[in-house]
Amino acid sequence: MIKVGLVGFGKAGQAVAQVLQDDPRYELCWIARRSASAPVQISPEVSVPVAALATPDDWNAWLDAHPVDALVDFSNPESLHLYGEAMRARRLMLVSAISAYSPADLDYAHGLAADTRVLCSPNITVGINFLIMAARLLRKIAPFADVEIVEQHFRDKPEVSGTARKIAQSINVDEDRITSLRLGGIVGHHEVIFGFPYQTVRLIHNSIERRAFGTGAAFALAELQKCENGFYTFDDLMMRMVRHELLTEQA
Numbered sequence: 001m002i003k004v005g006l007v008g009f010g011k012a013g014q015a016v017a018q019v020l021q022d023d024p025r026y027e028l029c030w031i032a033r034r035s036a037s038a039p040v041q042i043s044p045e046v047s048v049p050v051a052a053l054a055t056p057d058d059w060n061a062w063l064d065a066h067p068v069d070a071l072v073d074f075s076n077p078e079s080l081h082l083y084g085e086a087m088r089a090r091r092l093m094l095v096s097a098i099s100a101y102s103p104a105d106l107d108y109a110h111g112l113a114a115d116t117r118v119l120c121s122p123n124i125t126v127g128i129n130f131l132i133m134a135a136r137l138l139r140k141i142a143p144f145a146d147v148e149i150v151e152q153h154f155r156d157k158p159e160v161s162g163t164a165r166k167i168a169q170s171i172n173v174d175e176d177r178i179t180s181l182r183l184g185g186i187v188g189h190h191e192v193i194f195g196f197p198y199q200t201v202r203l204i205h206n207s208i209e210r211r212a213f214g215t216g217a218a219f220a221l222a223e224l225q226k227c228e229n230g231f232y233t234f235d236d237l238m239m240r241m242v243r244h245e246l247l248t249e250q251a
């Protein structure tokens with residue numbers, strides 16, 4: 001069982017904690033957040049200690065007293081610099097979901113990856129990453145097909161979906177091919193439509209709830225464990241798995 005420490009217990013972290021807690025491959029040992037609080041009751045039987053770790057020294061002392069195999073980060077970009085050296089010294093795996101790393105933060109994460117396994121993914125759902133992988137493949141197979149991207153979100157979301165822009169970038173399609181619809185309470189709908197002369201292919205992903213982030217983090221931990229030290233994206237882990245599956249099928 002992989003022992004995990006979760007960094008961040010906000011909207012996403014709370015959903016991720018539930019998924020990790022329910023997954024028999026993992027033991028959620030503790031949660032770090034900005035403010036200290038009483039242990040968190042994740043389920044009727046399990047409560048998890050919560051620590052406020054404000055300095056690198058706090059992290060060293062905490063990890064000595066509460067050893068884990070991996071950190072899962074759903075907090076903010078600064079946390080990486082607080083736990084980074086403590087994590088490096090102990091060769092812990094890192095699954096970071098932080099969406100807003102600066103180029104300097106990412107450089108630092110790459111530096112940590114010289115000594116341990118690091119995954120950074122600004123989009124950590126299995127479904128969206130699979131959609132992007134499938135869309136990239138189809139784009140290679142049929143570069144002549146027309147492509148449109150449709151994203152639908154709740155009425156008050158002001159900006160174009162970052163995920164839709166990422167999809168456009170990944171398949172080399174101009175961002176003006178994105179159509180945004182704002183309707184009621186839709187959590188998140190992304191659709192890539194390939195128009196062939198005699199057929200249409202639609203790749204659709206619907207977000208249902210935040211626990212999908214936890215499923216993604218659990219997938220990443222399991223796959224990262226099989227990797228050498230280094231820096232990985234979610235695509236890297238998925239492609240590695242697909243290659244392995246295809247080779248196993250051929251053998």
Ligand SMILES: NC(=O)c1ccc[n+]([C@@H]2O[C@H](COP(=O)([O-])OP(=O)(O)OC[C@H]3O[C@@H](n4cnc5c(N)ncnc54)[C@H](OP(=O)(O)O)[C@@H]3O)[C@@H](O)[C@H]2O)c1
Nearest residue numbers: 008009010011012032033034035074075097099122123124
């Ligand atoms: N990659 C993805 O697909 C994905 C999906 C969802 C979210 N995210 C990312 O996950 C992060 C959190 O999102 P959210 O919506 O859950 O935000 P949120 O509700 O504001 O929660 C942030 C959490 O981080 C904690 N925190 C802040 N600084 C910390 C520190 N130095 N050490 C430990 N914990 C710290 C906060 O502690 P307090 O509770 O004590 O204030 C809070 O629990 C964001 O960076 C977001 O971009 C990524």
